[in-house]
Amino acid sequence: MSRKGVEIVPDSAERIFTGGPVLTMDDAAPEAEALAVRGGEIIAVGRAADVLALRGPSTQVVDLDGRALLPGFIEAHGHPSTMALTLAPPAIDVRPFTVPTGAEVYERIRATVAAAPGKPVGAYGIDLLLQRDLALPTRQRLDELCPDAPLVVVSNSGHAAYGNTAALRAAGITADTLDPPGARFVRDAAGEPTGEVRETAALLALFEALGDFRDDAQVSAALDWAFAEHARVGITTATDMATDPRTVPALRDAAESPGAVLRIRSYLIGTPELAAEPERRFPGHAPASEMFGISGMKLWADGTPWQGSVATSFPFKDNDATLRIGMDHCAHGPMNYSPDQLADLVAAFAGQGFPLACHVHGDVTVEAVLDAYAKAGAGDPEMLRAMRPRLEHCGAVTADQYRRAADMGATVSLFMDHIRWWGDVLADDLFGPEVADRWMSARSAWDAGHRVSLHNDGVCSPTDPLSSVATAITRRSHPSGRIHGTYQCLTIDEALRAVTANPAWQLHLEDEIGMLRMGMRADLVVLSRDPRTVPAEHFREAVAVSATYLSGQRTWPR
Incomplete structure (x- = not known):
């Protein structure tokens, strides 16, 4: 047996990793000295002498040189397709992580309009709470910036967008346009649309103003860029949530193309139209050997604290910050659906066999989601448990609610970097220090028995699992360095499991990815050092991704 004239021993490994700790996330054997790969799978993991016995003439031996080998990271709640359409070059990325001031936001938009007169313009990522000098993107202000073509500016949260007059006209949004289920077009006292829209269905309607601004080749290139951004930070599997x-x-097509660097699992937008299709059925979970699969349906029970659109038992503050985001002296935010509407959607999709993932932040909203899940599983609770219904983000979920969710078989994924980027906003502007201390209460979730996963929510914060890990073990806010709620910290071992084994289980792939065990896919990430040896307060700057492998093939650096 040979390849390009090199003899290959049939039972030999294609690649062996040795010379550093192998952290398996497998409770039966949590650490090893070496790992061997062949045909996209792990064929051995254990003592270096035993694994190196599989070396053949063509085996590549990777000397870790003290670096650590872990399972490839799994982005439990990502948005690769949204990243491709909103951030891939030459998109206008105006998120606060890349454009810190409001003045720069409008400079970028103005320059883009001037460079392409008469063409639709979309800009992604404004944040009214982090870009403090940003003038509100009113319809009139956007008309001044771009009087002759559609201009759409999207909030970084993805729960609000703002259009000029030309955009409203091109999208067909008028005073007579009905609000879509679970969303709304903001209107003035006379009932005319102001240009602001809230929640997914309304955003999608406004996006029609931009038309098909990319052809198939551009979309393919943009997806390749988004996939590469995931591989760069150690991610081998991502949900498109x-x-x-x-x-x-x-x-x-992008996931299944030769040389693709990212496995995709999609949750479809759970519209009432899809819920009403009597013949629609869940196709079943694709094995990890398949690069693309449908994993379920996604619903939005509420919005985001950054737009004042989460339903909480505790009040928002009444101050300049909450007025700025549109609260208008209102102490409580709304849900997107009534509890009955939400329960009907959940029941419809559960009846079609689709696992559910429900976006939820407010503790009032969480109760409605848990009621909806319980109602859907009332006749067959084991069916519901087998689906592993998900709660996404979980900002204000209480310890009692985590326990209730665990009892019914639901599972949770936390947007941990809310604390990193907006911890001070939560404490100073929106709710107060006590709420900030228990926001994203990972410890409570873990202690309730959940297989907690951590995520970055795609475009809403920089995609970076190591950042989620660092925040989970420190709860440190950027750039102030303040710490919010140390009693909710995870340990380093728990946080690493939350970006590997736990999200694999949530995707029904726990027997194939997320751990380093013989027979599983060889999805791997090499870290610059053993993450267990780094003081928590230095983790973020001390640990980096050195290499990423998908099914045994290196995807970063290429």
């Missing part, structure tokens, strides 16, 4: 059914073919 809100896939527009119209983009499924392009996303599937």
Whole structure:
């Protein structure tokens, strides 16, 4: 047996990793000295002498030189398709992580309009709470910036967008346009649309103003860019947690193309129209050997604290910050659906066999989601448990609610970097220090028995699992360095499991990815040092991704 004239021993490994700790996330054997790969799978993991016995003439031996080998990271709640369409070059990225001031935001938009007169313009990522000098993007202000073509500016949260007059006209949004289920067009006292829209269905309607601004080749290139951004930070599998059914073919093609660097699992946008299709059925969970699969349906029970659109038992503050985000002296935010509407959607999709993932922040909203899940599983609670219904983000979920969710078989994924980027905003502007201390209460979730996963929510914060890990073990806010709620910290071992084994279980792939065990896919990440040896307060700057492998093939650096 040979390849390009090199003899290959049939039972030999293609690649062996040795010379550093192998952290398996497998309770039966949590650490090893070496690991061997062949045919995209792990064929041995254990003592270096035993694994090196599989070396053949063509085996590549990777000397870790003290670096650590872990399972490839799994982005439990990502948005690769949204990243491709909003951030891939030459998109206008105006998120606060890249454009810190409001003045720079409008400079970028103005320059883009001037460079392409008469063409639709979209800008992604404004944040009214982090870009403090940002003038409110009113319809009139956007008309001044771009009087002759549609201009759409999207909030970094993805729960609000702002359009000029030309955009409203091109999208067909008028005073007579009805609010979509679970969303709304903001209107003035006379009932005319102000240009601001809230929640997914309304955002999608406004996006129609931009038209098909990319052809198939551009979409393919943008998806390749987004996939590469995931590989760069050690991610081997990502959910696309809100896939527009119209983009499924392009996303599937990108994931299944030769040399693709990212495995995709999609949750479709759970619209009432899809819920009403009597013949629609869940296709079943694809094995990890398949690069694309449908994993469930995504619903939004509420919005985001950054727009004042989460339903909480405790009040928002009444101050300049909450007025700025549109609270208008209102102490409590709304849900997107009534409890009955939400329960009907959950029941419809559960009846079609689809696992559910529900976006939820407010503790009032969480109760409605848990009631909806319980109602859907009332006749067959084991069916519901087998689906592993998910709660996404979980900002204000209480310890009692985590226990209730665990009892019914639901599972949780936390947007941990809320604390890193907005911890001070939560404490100083929106709710107060006590709420900030228990926001994203990972310790409570873990102690309730959940297999907690951590995520970055795609475009809403920089995609970086190591950042989620660092925040989970410190709860340190940027840039102040303040710490919010140390009693909610995870240990380093728990946090690493929350970006590997736990999200694999949530995706029903726990027997194939997320751990380093013989027979599993060889999805691997090499870290610059053993993460267990770094003081928590220095983790963020001390640990980096050195290499990423998907099914045994290196995807970063290429």
